[in-house]
Amino acid sequence: MPLENSDPLERLLDKAGRAVQPTSPGWSTLADRLTHTPQHAARRPRRWLWLVPAPFGIAAAVALWLILAGGIHPPGNPDNGNRVQAEQLPIRVERRDVDLTILSIAETDGETLYMPQLQQAGRPAPQPGKRATGQAIVKDHRLILNLRAGDNIVRFTDVAATIDPTSVRLVSTTDPINTQVVEQNFEFDLASADALLRRYIDGQIICIFKDGKEVTGYLAAYDDSGLVLAAEPPAAAGPRKARATQSINRAELQALRLSELPAELLVKPTLVWKLRTKVAGRHDTTLTYLCGLINWQADYVVVVIPGDGQKPDRIDLTGWVTIDNRSGATYDKAGLKLIAGDVSRKTDPWAVRPQGRRQVLEEELLDFDSSVELRLGHARREFVEKSFFEYHLYTLSAASTVRDQQIKQLSLLQRKGVEAGRRYVYDPQSTGAAVAVELTAKNEKDNRLGMPLPKGRVMLEQRDSDGESALVGRVSIDHTAVKEEIKLPFGNAFDVAGEFRTIEGVQLARNHRVETNEMRIRNHKTEAIHVRAIGRLGAGGTVTQSSLPFQQHDSKSVYFEFALKANAEQVIVYTVDYQY
Amino acid sequence: MGDRTVFMQLVERYRAPLISYVYGLTGRRDEAEELAQEAFCRVWEKLPTLRQPERVVSWLYPIAHNLSVSAARKPRLVPIAADPPAPAAPRADDSAEIHRAVAALPEDHRTVVALRHFAGLSHEEIARTLEIPAGTVRSRLSRAYERLRPQLAHLLEE
Numbered sequence: 001m002p003l004e005n006s007d008p009l010e011r012l013l014d015k016a017g018r019a020v021q022p023t024s025p026g027w028s029t030l031a032d033r034l035t036h037t038p039q040h041a042a043r044r045p046r047r048w049l050w051l052v053p054a055p056f057g058i059a060a061a062v063a064l065w066l067i068l069a070g071g072i073h074p075p076g077n078p079d080n081g082n083r084v085q086a087e088q089l090p091i092r093v094e095r096r097d098v099d100l101t102i103l104s105i106a107e108t109d110g111e112t113l114y115m116p117q118l119q120q121a122g123r124p125a126p127q128p129g130k131r132a133t134g135q136a137i138v139k140d141h142r143l144i145l146n147l148r149a150g151d152n153i154v155r156f157t158d159v160a161a162t163i164d165p166t167s168v169r170l171v172s173t174t175d176p177i178n179t180q181v182v183e184q185n186f187e188f189d190l191a192s193a194d195a196l197l198r199r200y201i202d203g204q205i206i207c208i209f210k211d212g213k214e215v216t217g218y219l220a221a222y223d224d225s226g227l228v229l230a231a232e233p234p235a236a237a238g239p240r241k242a243r244a245t246q247s248i249n250r251a252e253l254q255a256l257r258l259s260e261l262p263a264e265l266l267v268k269p270t271l272v273w274k275l276r277t278k279v280a281g282r283h284d285t286t287l288t289y290l291c292g293l294i295n296w297q298a299d300y301v302v303v304v305i306p307g308d309g310q311k312p313d314r315i316d317l318t319g320w321v322t323i324d325n326r327s328g329a330t331y332d333k334a335g336l337k338l339i340a341g342d343v344s345r346k347t348d349p350w351a352v353r354p355q356g357r358r359q360v361l362e363e364e365l366l367d368f369d370s371s372v373e374l375r376l377g378h379a380r381r382e383f384v385e386k387s388f389f390e391y392h393l394y395t396l397s398a399a400s401t402v403r404d405q406q407i408k409q410l411s412l413l414q415r416k417g418v419e420a421g422r423r424y425v426y427d428p429q430s431t432g433a434a435v436a437v438e439l440t441a442k443n444e445k446d447n448r449l450g451m452p453l454p455k456g457r458v459m460l461e462q463r464d465s466d467g468e469s470a471l472v473g474r475v476s477i478d479h480t481a482v483k484e485e486i487k488l489p490f491g492n493a494f495d496v497a498g499e500f501r502t503i504e505g506v507q508l509a510r511n512h513r514v515e516t517n518e519m520r521i522r523n524h525k526t527e528a529i530h531v532r533a534i535g536r537l538g539a540g541g542t543v544t545q546s547s548l549p550f551q552q553h554d555s556k557s558v559y560f561e562f563a564l565k566a567n568a569e570q571v572i573v574y575t576v577d578y579q580y
Numbered sequence: 581m582g583d584r585t586v587f588m589q590l591v592e593r594y595r596a597p598l599i600s601y602v603y604g605l606t607g608r609r610d611e612a613e614e615l616a617q618e619a620f621c622r623v624w625e626k627l628p629t630l631r632q633p634e635r636v637v638s639w640l641y642p643i644a645h646n647l648s649v650s651a652a653r654k655p656r657l658v659p660i661a662a663d664p665p666a667p668a669a670p671r672a673d674d675s676a677e678i679h680r681a682v683a684a685l686p687e688d689h690r691t692v693v694a695l696r697h698f699a700g701l702s703h704e705e706i707a708r709t710l711e712i713p714a715g716t717v718r719s720r721l722s723r724a725y726e727r728l729r730p731q732l733a734h735l736l737e738e
Contacts, residue, residue, distance in 0.1 A: 008736045009725055012678060013697035019675035020599040020698055024613040027595065031588055033617075034624050042628040398653065411654070416614070448610060 025314065025417040089146040091154055096284070099139040099335040100402060102296045102323065134295025136327065140287040144172075149280040151182065156271040160291035161188075161328025163269065167290040170273060174283040183274040196258060197222050202234050206257035207248055217246065226250050269328075293326040296338050298412060298456030300477070302488060304420070304439065305463050313420045315441060315488075319412035319453065321394075323402060330403045336396040336410075340454035340479060392452040392479070415448045424493055424529050424564075426521050428500035429536040435496040435521070439488040443480050453480040458488060495524040498533070503573070511580050514544075519572040523564045533560045537576055546574035587627070591620050593701075593709065594637060597694030598644055604683025605648040607676050615651060619644035641687060674735050681731045689724035692717055 144154055165186035172179035200219050207215045217229030230243040303316040402408055420441040443449045457476050461469040475489050504516040519533050535558045543550060543558055550558045564570050595616060603612040622643050623636060682693055695701045707714040
C-alpha cells in the first residue's frame with residue numbers, strides 16, 4: 001500500500017484497496033492449477049476471414065430496415081385499444097408470467113390439499129405423514145382480452161393438475177373494484193376412454209372387432225374387461241321392459257366408434273369463471289392457487305481439507321436446491337421463491353377454523369400473498385406475519401422454467417476455504433463409549449458463509465494428500481441461521497477413548513438422591529484436541545459440584561469443554577443432586 | 581510466452597486490481613476472487629494465441645468482465661431477509677461503491693488507479709509496469725481523481 005495520503009479521496013481509495021487484498025486459499029494453488037491447464041496452440045492469423053459473415057450482416061441490416069421503415073408489424077398485438085371492436089371478438093386468455101413459491105416441508109400431509117383431479121385420475125392422495133408431497137403457491141399473471149361489460153365466461157387452462165380448487169382466487173389488477181368473480185368452477189373431467197364410455201351409457205356405439213366385423217348397439221354397461229350392448233335404446237317413458245343384450249370381450253375389439261366427443265369433456269383441467277366487470281376490453285389479472293406434489297430440498301457436498309495441526313481444517317461447501325415438480329403443470333420462466341423452515345402447526349384460537357380439507361397451513365400461505373390479503377381478517381393477518389418470520393425465503397435471481405415431471409437443480413451456494421473446527425464429543429449416557437467427531441463451522445461472513453442454510457442432506461468427502469476426494473459419509477444438517485454453527489457429524493474417533501462410571505450414589509430420601517459421576521477422556525493422538533463431554537442429568541437433576549467448569553446445555557444436560565493435550569487424559573468428576 | 585513464473589508475477593501484480601474490478605461489477609466480494617482467478621486461468625489458456633503478449637493485461641479486464649456478466653446472469657438462489665430493512669445508518673464499509681466507481685473509469689485511468697491504490701505501486705513502478713512515462717501516470721491519476729471526486733463526494737464529507 002502506498003504511504004498515507006493527505007488527499008481524502010486517495011485515503012478513501014487506499015482504504016478500499018485493503019478490502020480487495022486477496023484472501024482466498026485459491027491463490028496459493030493457482031500455480032498448480034495453471035500447470036494443469038492446457039494452453040491453446042498458437043494459430044496463424046486469418047486476415048480475410050472476417051469478410052465471410054459480411055453478406056449475412058448486410059442481409060440482416062436490410063431486413064431490419066424493411067421492418068422498421070416498411071411498416072411490417074409483428075402479428076397479434078393484443079392491445080388495440082378499440083373497445084367497440086373488442087366487444088365483437090371472442091374472449092382470449094394469454095399467459096404473461098408466473099411466480100412460484102414452493103414450501104419445503106419434509107412431511108406435508110396430503111389431506112392439507114384437496115386435489116380432486118388427482119383422485120379422479122386414480123392416483124391416491126398421499127397419506128398424512130407417509131411421504132413428502134410439498135406444496136406451492138402459484139401466482140399466474142394472465143391477460144384477458146376482449147371482455148365485455150357485464151357477465152363473461154372465461155376459461156383458464158394450463159393450471160396444475162394437483163390444484164386445490166378451493167384455494168383459487170382471481171383478481172383483476174386493471175379494475176379490482178368493479179370486476180368480480182360471480183361463479184367459479186374447476187372442470188377436471190378429462191377426456192379418457194372410461195370418461196367417454198360413461199357419457200355413452202344408453203347411447204349408441206359401434207364396436208369394431210379385430211376381424212373387421214362391426215356390431216351396433218346401445219351401451220348398457222362396461223368394465224375393464226368387457227362391454228354389454230343392448231339391442232334397443234331404453235324406453236323413454238312408461239314401464240321398463242327387458243332388452244336383449246350381448247356381452248363383448250374388450251380384448252376382441254379393435255376400436256369403438258362414437259358419434260361425437262361430448263362437449264363437456266376437456267383435454268386439460270380448466271378453471272371456468274363467470275366474471276362480471278364494468279370495464280370492457282383488456283384486463284390484467286392475477287390468479288392465485290395452491291397446488292400439491294411439488295417439493296424442494298437442499299443437498300450439500302462438503303469437501304474436508306484436513307489441517308496439519310498448524311492450520312485449521314477447511315471445507316469447500318457446495319449447495320444445491322433440488323425441485324421436484326409432479327404437479328401436472330409447467331411453469332414457464334417462473335419467478336421462483338423457496339420457503340425453508342419447519343412450519344408451525346399452531347393455530348390461531350380466534351380464527352375461524354377452515355372447514356373440511358383446508359387447514360391452517362394453507363391459509364398461512366395464502367395470507368402471505370398480498371393479493372389475497374384483503375379477503376382475510378385482520379386478526380389472522382397478524383398471526384400469519386408472526387409465523388412467516390419463522391421461515392427463510394430464498395428467491396432465484398433470474399426466471400427459470402420448471403417443467404412438469406422434472407427434477408430441477410439450482411445452485412444455492414459455492415464457498416471454498418471455509419474454516420472449520422474439529423470437536424470430539426463424548427456423550428456416554430447417550431451414545432456409549434464412542435467419542436464422536438464433529439466438524440463445526442461458523443455460518444458468518446467472516447468465514448466466507450453468512451447466509452441462512454436450509455435443512456438438507458450433506459455428502460461428506462475428504463481430500464487426501466494426493467488431492468483426490470473420497471466419500472466419507474452422508475449426514476444431514478438442520479436449518480442453520482446466520483451466525484449459528486453448522487455441525488457435521490464425521491463418525492467416531494479412533495484414537496480418542498472415553499470411560500464413564502458412577503462412583504457414588506446416596507439415596508437421601510424417597511425423592512432425593514445424590515450421585516457422583518466420573519468421566520475419563522484419553523487422547524492418544526499426537527496433537528491436542530478440543531473435547532466436549534456431555535453429562536445427562538435427567539429430570540430434576542442439578543450439578544452441585546464439578547472438577548471442571550461446565551455449561552448448562554438445557555434443563556436435562558450440561559457439557560464440559562476443554563482442550564486435551566496429545567497423549568493426555570482428562571478426568572471430570574461431578575456431583576448431581578436429583579430431587580423428584 | 582507460456583512461462584508460468586513470469587505469469588505468476590503478473591498474477592501477483594494484478595490480482596488486487598482485478599478483484600476490485602470484478603467486485604465493482606458484481607458487488608459480490610465473496611465471488612470476486614474466484615472470478616479473478618478464473619480470468620487469470622482463461623488468459624493463461626489462450627496466452628499462446630495472443631498476437632501481442634505484452635498486451636496481456638488489456639485482455640484480462642474484458643475476460644473478467646465477461647465472466648462477471650455470465651456469473652450475474654446465472655440463476656442463483658439468494659436469501660431474502662425476513663426482517664424489514666433497518667433505518668438508514670452510516671455504512672461501515674463503502675468499498676463496494678468505490679470499486680463500482682473505479683470499475684466504470686476508462687481503462688487507462690482505471691489501471692493506474694488500481695495499480696496505485698489496490699496493488700500499492702509507486703508512480704515509478706506503475707510507469708515501468710505500463711511502459712509509459714511517470715508524468716503520464718501522474719496526469720492519468722489526476723484525471724481519474726477528477727472523475728471520481730464528484731461521484732464519491734458524499735463519502736469524502738467527514
